[in-house]
Amino acid sequence: MTAVVEGTANANDTSQIPAPDGSVTVTVKIQRFNPEVDSEPHWESYDVPALPTDRVLNLLINIKGYVDGTLSFRRSCAHGICGSDAMQINGINRLACKVLVKDLLAGGGRRAGKTRQGKPTTITVAPIKGLPVMKDLYVDMEPFFEAFRAVKPFLITYGNEPTNERIQSPADRERFDDTTKCILCACCTTSCPVFWSDGSYFGPAAIVNAHRFIFDSRDEGAEERLDILNDAEGVWRCRTTFNCTDACPRGIQVTKAIQEVKRALLFKRV
Ligand code: SF4
Ligand code: SF4
Numbered sequence: 001m002t003a004v005v006e007g008t009a010n011a012n013d014t015s016q017i018p019a020p021d022g023s024v025t026v027t028v029k030i031q032r033f034n035p036e037v038d039s040e041p042h043w044e045s046y047d048v049p050a051l052p053t054d055r056v057l058n059l060l061i062n063i064k065g066y067v068d069g070t071l072s073f074r075r076s077c078a079h080g081i082c083g084s085d086a087m088q089i090n091g092i093n094r095l096a097c098k099v100l101v102k103d104l105l106a107g108g109g110r111r112a113g114k115t116r117q118g119k120p121t122t123i124t125v126a127p128i129k130g131l132p133v134m135k136d137l138y139v140d141m142e143p144f145f146e147a148f149r150a151v152k153p154f155l156i157t158y159g160n161e162p163t164n165e166r167i168q169s170p171a172d173r174e175r176f177d178d179t180t181k182c183i184l185c186a187c188c189t190t191s192c193p194v195f196w197s198d199g200s201y202f203g204p205a206a207i208v209n210a211h212r213f214i215f216d217s218r219d220e221g222a223e224e225r226l227d228i229l230n231d232a233e234g235v236w237r238c239r240t241t242f243n244c245t246d247a248c249p250r251g252i253q254v255t256k257a258i259q260e261v262k263r264a265l266l267f268k269r270v
């Protein structure tokens, strides 16, 4: 990752952004990078009106709509479901559509601003780490999805076609319930220090998605996936630092899932 240089603070005219009753002024400091003109990323700041109940995504949409249409970021559902707007907000991986301004103002989060009542506060927004930045806040997700595809994240069966649906007990379903919640946002993988230092590590998200099928009683591909994850870049690279679990916006026990996969490899049974 290249060095980050400071841009001119507050040079952007935000006066056209509507300021509803009850809004406060928030400084949104965004890491900008346009590969066509910039040799390295820089920071730009925008003083914008914000309601406590605004999501950070609202602020970004206002900046793009009223101040600088070239600001680039991904988003789709805006409701914490599609996983496309993962970014570092105040230094922590989160979904911009799930973080409320009031949680940042009130000191929510480990590194939130130390704002005094009525004073502007600063919210920093930067792309997730460890994946190539394409422009501003969006990154090339291909290495992430390559690892996801490599663990065969689909049901594998060999013969024995059932004539009805594949029956599963509630207890068997429970074994992988947590890992079905993954939305592939990459918050976990891009908060992992092992992934930062070696992009060829599969990363926690790929392991979570392997877990989802390895422990599914209807699946017959556990051995293949475990072989893949037994690789030099597989589960054994995990240092159990729990960054991934802390980062997951779906509350998935990511590190626990990784430990379960390690145990399945050690004891050769799922
Ligand atoms: S627990 Fe393992 S996978 Fe998760 S962040 Fe730490 S090293 Fe990475
Ligand atoms: S495990 Fe959680 S943080 Fe990781 S990709 Fe899935 S939803 Fe995102």
Ligand code: FES
Binding pocket: 074, 075, 076, 077, 078, 079, 080, 081, 082, 083, 084, 085, 095, 096, 097, 098
């Ligand atoms: S925009 Fe879909 S999860 Fe945030």
